[in-house]
Amino acid sequence: MATTVTSTKTAEKRKTRSGGGSKFPGPNGKGPKGNGNGGGKRDPRRGLSPEAYRVTMWVVIAAIVMMFAALSSAYIILSFDQERRLVTMPPMFFLSTGIIILSSFTIETAKRSLKRENEARYRSWTIATLVLGLFFLAAQVMGWRELAAQGVYFRSHPHSTFFYFFTGVHGVHLLGGITGLSYLAIRGRRGGRAGKLMPQETSAGLMSLYWHTMDALWIWLFLLLLILK
Amino acid sequence: MSSETHEAVHRHEAPKSFIRKYIFSLDHKVIGIQYIILALAAVVVGVTMSVLMRLNLSWPGTKWSILGTLFPTGAPGGIMNPDFYLSLVTMHGTIMVFFVLTTAPQGGFGNYFLPIQIGAEDMAFPFLNMMSFWVTFVGFIVILAAIFVEGNTTIATSALGVWLGGGSGSTVGPIGGWTGYAPLSAVGVAAGPGQGAGMNLWIVSIAIFCIGSLLGALNFITTLLNMRTRGMTLMRMPLTCWAWFTTAVLALLSFPVLLGGGILLLLDRTVGTSFFIPGGLVFGSSVLNTHTGGSPILWQHLFWFFGHPEVYIAILPGMGATSHILSTFARKPIFGYRAMVFAIFAIGLLGFFVWGHHMFISGMSPYSAMTFSILTLSIGVPSAVKTFNWLGTLWGARIRFTTPMLFAIGFVSLFVAGGITGLVLGQTSLDLPMHDTYFVPAHFHLVMGVASIFGMFAAIYFWFPKMFGRFMNERLGKFHFWLTFIGVYCIFVPMHTMGMVGMPRRYSQFTEYRFLDSIHPLVIFVSIAAIITALVQLVFYFNLIWSVFKGKKAGENPWEATTLEWTTASPPPHDNFAGVLPVVYRGPYEFAVPGAPNDFVMQTEPDASKAGSEEVGGNGHNGHKH
Amino acid sequence: MGRALAVIIWILTLGSVSLFFVKKWWFPEAISAHAAALDRQFVLTIIVVGVAFTAAQVGLGYVVWKYRDRGPNDRAVYTHGSNRLEVVWTIVTAVIFIGLAVMGQSVWASLHFNKAPAGAFQVEVVAQQFQWNFHYAGKDGVFGRTDPNLIDDSATNYIGLDETDPNAKDDVTHTVIAIPEGRPIELILRSRDVIHNFWVPQLRFKQDLVPGMNIRVHFTANRPGKYELACAELCGQFHYRMKSFMLVLPAAEHEALMALPQDQFQTRITELLAKYELPVYQQ
Secondary structure (H helix, E strand, O other), X not given: OOOOOOOHHXXXXXXXXXOOOOOOOOOOOOOOOOOOOOHHHOOOOXXXXXXXXXXXXXXXXXXHHHHXXXXXXXXXXXXXXXXXXXXXXXXXXXXXXXXXXXXXXHHHHHHHHHHOOOHHHHHHHHHHHHHHHHHHHHHHHHHXXXXXXXXXXXXXXXXXXXXXXXXXXXXXXXXXXXXXXHHHXXXXXXXXXXXXXXXXXXXXXXXXXXXXXXXXXXXXXXXXXXHOO | OOOOOOEOOOOOOOOOOHHHHHHOOOOHHHHHHHHHHHHHHHHHHHHHHHHHHHHHHHOOOOOOHHHHHHOOOOOHHHOOOHHHHHHHHHHHHHHHHHXXXXXXXXXXXHHXXXXXXXXXXXXXXXXXXXXXXXXXXXXXXXXXXXXXXXXXXXXXXXXXXXXXXXXXXXXXXXXOOOOOOOOOOOOHXXXXXXXXXXXXXXXXXXXXXXXXXXHHHHHXXXXXXXXXXXXXXXXXXXXXXXXXXXXXXXXXXXXXXXHHHHHHHHHHHHOOOOOOOOOOEXXXXXXXXXXXXXXXXXXXXHHHHHHHXXXXXXXXXXXXXXXXXXXXXXXXXXXXXXXXXXXHHHHHHHOOOOHHHHOOXXXXXXXXXXXXXXXXXXXXXXXXXXXXXXXXXXXXXXXXXXXXXXXXXXXXXXXXXXXXXXXXXXOHHHHHHHOOEOHHHHHHHHHHHHHHHHHHHHHHHHHHHHHXXXXXXHHHHHHHHHHHHHHHHHHHHHHHHHHHHOOEOOOOOOOOOHHHHHHXXXXXXXXXXXXXXXXXXXXXXXXXXXXXXXOOEOOOOOOOOOOHHHHOOOOOOOOOOOOEOOOOOOOOOOEOOOXXXXXXXXXXXXXXXXXXXXXXXXXXXXXXXX | OHHHHHHHHHHHHHHHHHHHHOOOOOOOOOOEOOHHHHHHHHHHHHHHHHHHHHHHXXXXXXXXXXXXXXXXXXXXXXXXXXXXXXXXXXXXXXXXXXXXXXXXXXXXXXXXXXXXXXXXXXXXXXXXXXXXXXXXXXXXXXXOXXXXXXXXXXXXXXXXEOOOOHHHOOOEEEOOEEEXXXXXXXXXXXXXXXXXXXXXXXXXXXXXXXXXXXXXXEEEEOOXXXXXXXXXXXXXXXXXXXXXXXXXXXXHHHHHHHOOOXXXXXXXXXHHHHHOOOOOOOO
């Protein structure tokens, strides 16, 4: 009735066997309802299952959202000060908002192309998203110029600071997304079918999740700046 | 009949070089030990600082010559300056809360044992895991740098010191307390010594720490949700795992807020923004014209929104370890497993809604204060439930008084002692006399500084045999327990009454006020207890190091425990289970099962009636002593 | 071992509770109108705390005494818990804790949910590193204008009083606060630099002074005397000696004081500080 509790002797014997390869993955226990013997989704050559990576991406998103939530509440509290100056929303920010919404559509198209096994389309729409992302960042910078032209600077009043700060912090996170997109686009080009860590579909899914979050975040920040002027 | 074998996935090969094995290791076990070592080093710094504080408070005006030699500007002639004292307060708090209480329980033991207890061969992202430790380590170096940049006049006035913000030479860091309230923390050197480079380094260190913590949290959550072995359902996980999981979620949601706040504070200090600095401030006789519109209370909100979950991050792993260890040495299932899980959730969840109780008299809306107050006392309910369940676990038990068990029982005693005074501090009306008096440090030291540490001690003594294949010395361990247990009561209970008399926090001396004259004997008593207790910890360090090399050998399951870590070798092999992942058939605390041949049935045992009918591996009954 | 542990736990419990019981170190005698209710709530809470603390420690000691392992043939009770017990003790605890919480709001509400009563005596408090400044409105009852740009410590204009403002003519500033007995006091709290906290232990009251805010609080003191005033929020190096005094004066004496111009006011305060003694504190 040997269980895996054995004397040290047997354990040592097993150790020498464990050198390399594996035949079956150890399935996950999932959920409260019983054991995870359906663990076939996990391919030993690939590490974690796609669900696992999705969970990770949601976890990352949760952290990012919390930080922006903190900064947003700071903004809300500080916008109650009567001393602040009224800021006109730079027109460039309207343009950039449009761009980023469009880019969500392009990345979604890319993802769906991959589902339909159309790799070429996936790659081109990914690149399109990437380009739109860069245009977005450019528009943000131009928006800063428009702010300065109004006489609104980083240090004028904390309320004004946020126009720069939000775009800056968001831009940094978006740059992370652009880096990811570049990586996917390049890797796709090298004809990778099976990525080392995860299948292409998974990475495309994760990337689009992140990108949509960046889009939603910008829309939130934009509306916040617009409405709580 | 053969056990089911599940071939393990080989996620990374066993390392060969010394550097890959012990320095930049991807192995969660090594990383766990690294975190523990970091905490052991940090706590020495923290305790030394607190002893220095006690010396100053108890015998003001005494010339401590070593101090005078090391810090001639901060303690001229060996007598501590008030700013030097305040920087000790600040650094003590910061180092203890972050680099001791937020590292060892979670990053240390959690990293080591979470994967093993759920039957995985490593964390989900070993590389990120390694990064999380080294990032935290860099954070520690940065905060230690503050000691040198502020404490040494040569460094302080050098080009580096000036670039960092200007050091005073008379402190060992910033003087704003670990809470760093603005505008004191935001305006730089205008507000006083230590508020230049020391403050900047403090913020940067904490920001780095945030990132390390987030990387860790990521790993914990993904690993627990996705890498449990077959049969390890969520409700069969040891309570330690539930605690580590909830702690990770708390960290995930609270550290980003601190990071955000810290960035805003750093911008205020370096770039001239005014998030926390209102207009028209006057320092000396000059008006600060460069800032306007900021809100000091905003800093408090951001800080405490993080700060309150942080204290639960500090205590939850200890609670998990206590539940685990109590059950093991009581030889009895944990009383109310499900209730314990819900209590952990409730504490974690409610912990996000009570931050305002640190701010009742801050100028915040009194209506908000009232809401926070009622929510705060509600959080006492799940904590009480846990205490009842611990007592329930011990009732009808067959207790084996090993050192880890003593510390676990000590945890229960100290957690009650510390937590119960939350009922006082949590009421708005009662906070009026109590806020910022010694009643507050009495409360939080008992829960955070002592109960939490006892959880860690229990964990160390408990898991040491698994980690190193040897026992720690029981006699030294018991000596450590008795003196520490009595010592901490002597240190922190009198502080309650000191607070009631009216002793304010963060005073470098108490000589100015007549209403404080009566507490002097208590102050001395506390200091003597503190010094003795601090010295006793040397015994622990000696025991730890000596036992690694010379401790009595331990087998696979020396304590006759039931969870997965006790099914593998001591120490475990590189992939934890020697290529064969365990399969789980039952819950984690199956002790005293009727009909079973032994008084424990391991989680991997498919048939309880035949459990362990052959000799259990390891030392069998040698594991415990009365 | 179990017995020793139980005994030590009980001794520590006894010692801890005694420390409170002997009342040797306790709040100083209160002088404010709301203090009686507050002290009652404190005593009630500390009794609940004491009972819960003692019960838990006694219980802990009892179980470790009684349920020690007596040998290999001795098994513990195999139980996973009791749902009924969980419900019962959760509800009981919740009722007690939330009950206390609700009760603990009433003094707070009485102080903070209403504005100061009409006819309250107003004092403007301007805190700075490391000194208290109190601004009295004088006979006209109107505070003169202040401006941070007018602050000049060397000229002892600590609060930046605008001398050109007619309302400022009869204003007086001093580092000591003198309030009338038995009449509601309204403090208008401000800070020049960092956060401070106004605290007189006998008042059973404290409040942060936050730069950028004007915080209004009110209370009533009902025993004449001289009391020490301390800062209760870390404000920098000399936080430990940001000290002053609060004088609570009989109505007539206070009115006479408030009628004095600045220089006579200062002299009179010095006399009053000598006249009134600090409370006698237990040693």
